[in-house]
Amino acid sequence: MxxxxxxxxxxxxxxxxxxxxxxxxxxxxxxxxxxxxxxxxxxxxxxxxxxxxxxxxxxxxxxxxxxxxxxxxxxxxxxxxxxxxxxxxxxxxxxxxxxxxxxxxxxxxxxxxxxxxxxxxxxxxxxxxxxxxxxxxxxxxxxxxxxxxxxxxxxxxxxxxxxxxxxxxxxxxxxxxxxxxxxxxxxxxxxxxxxxxxxxxxxxxxxxxxxxxxxxxxxxxxxxxxxxxxxxxxxxxxxxxxNQPVQQAPTQPSQTPPPIQTAPPMETASPASVPTQPPITSSEQKSDLNPNIYGPLRDLMIQNQVTEAEIQAAVAKRQYLPADMPVADYPLDFVEGVLVAAWNQVYAIICEIRENVPF
CATH class of the missing domain: 3.40.50 (Rossmann fold)
Incomplete structure (x- = not known):
């Protein structure tokens, strides 16, 4: 019907x-x-x-x-x-x-x-x-x-x-x-x-x-x-x-397609477990990040309130790079092709790490 x-x-x-x-x-x-x-x-x-x-x-x-x-x-x-x-x-x-x-x-x-x-x-x-x-x-x-x-x-x-x-x-x-x-x-x-x-x-x-x-x-x-x-x-x-009143369509859960990537897929949490992105903030509101971090990655970190230590932990979890390697020293092709291009998956891993941190 x-x-x-x-x-x-x-x-x-x-x-x-x-x-x-x-x-x-x-x-x-x-x-x-x-x-x-x-x-x-x-x-x-x-x-x-x-x-x-x-x-x-x-x-x-x-x-x-x-x-x-x-x-x-x-x-x-x-x-x-x-x-x-x-x-x-x-x-x-x-x-x-x-x-x-x-x-x-x-x-x-x-x-x-x-x-x-x-x-x-x-x-x-x-x-x-x-x-x-x-x-x-x-x-x-x-x-x-x-x-x-x-x-x-x-x-x-x-x-x-x-x-x-x-x-x-x-x-x-x-x-x-x-x-x-x-x-x-x-x-x-x-x-x-x-x-x-x-x-x-x-x-x-x-x-x-x-x-x-x-x-x-x-x-x-x-x-x-x-x-x-x-x-x-x-x-x-x-x-x-x-200027006409707009009829809003029924709310549907959004489905974000997986990003294109060349590196092996990073382990991700289920979509339901990934929290909603926080409100977008300006760069001036978070100045403790290393200014030498690649600009687009740094902007995503600021926008999602992610620290350098969390990026290092996510990368180390997949054994891509050493855990103590500064994010500013990461190879550019890795930063662009994996961390930025596959940010949704990186952020999901970070959220998973956050959930497993003992109080």
């Missing part, structure tokens, strides 16, 4: 805002309901917004998104990832480190792009969980101009595309566009004015910032709310979409 639901359902929205650099994507995103920013490129310093610490690793970014979901719509109305193309770079670095590769092209036969697409897909699933929790998710992205040729047409032409995966083997941009409910392309609309009587010479004037809401041969855009094809870059024209 299945329950039939009719009529419209007001849910949180999945939004992509993309356009040239400096056109106002972040400023527009800052006007969404009660937003919190994950600023992957450090571009919101001049905006008076709530923001989380800049993620220094792919794992840190995922933990931040999970933390926002746990806070729920009572604390945040929107999650803004600014920008998703810089987030993709963190993903690529994580995949390459996990497989001990210098770059995504080193995999051969396009396998690197497949691994990246799988990781991005899992991340989009996590963001969908944030949406189901009742929080709007807004991804901002830069635009790039590519040469495009349709199979049924003669000749090629230039069009704007999400600046995700510059290589043809990349599958990231289609995944992001398919995931989104709304894709808005933001650009300067220029006007051509004749400068001679015959109208043979023209010059560009104007430059009004415009939101394009529907597909065009020269760009990608879509919406499911009957918006006009073009709108001025003003949040008031789309505010009605996000």
């Amino acid at each position: 299945f329950e039939i639901i009719s009529g419209t359902v007001q849910t949180a929205q999945k939004v992509v805002l993309y356009g040239p650099e400096g056109i106002g994507k972040s400023s527009l995103a800052a006007q969404f309901p009660n937003p919190v920013f994950i600023d992957t490129e450090g571009s919101t310093k001049q905006l008076n917004v709530q923001r989380l610490p800049k993620p220094s690793s792919w794992e840190m970014l995922k933990q931040q998104a999970q933390w926002v979901k746990q806070q729920g719509p009572a604390r945040f109305g929107s999650l803004v990832i600014d920008t998703v193309d810089w987030a993709e770079m963190l993903c690529v670095d994580s995949v390459c480190a996990a497989h001990n590769k210098n770059g995504v092209e080193d995999f051969g036969y396009g396998k690197g792009y497949i691994y990246v697409a799988e990781e991005i897909g899992r991340f989009l699933n996590l963001l969908s969980d944030v949406v189901e929790a009742g929080i709007h998710v807004i991804l901002t992205a830069h635009a790039q101009i590519i040469k495009f040729e349709q199979p049924d047409e003669m000749g090629a032409y230039d069009r704007y595309q999400l600046k995700l995966g510059a290589k043809t083997g990349s599958r990231t941009a289609p995944l992001v566009k398919e995931w989104a409910d709304i894709v808005l392309f933001i650009n300067y609309k220029t006007f051509s004015v004749a400068t001679d009587k015959e109208g043979k010479k023209n010059k560009a004037q104007g430059g009004a910032r415009t939101m394009y809401t529907t597909h065009h041969p020269a760009w990608d855009a879509k919406n499911r709310h009957g918006l006009p094809d073009e709108l001025p870059l003003d949040y008031s024209h789309i505010a009605h979409i996000f």
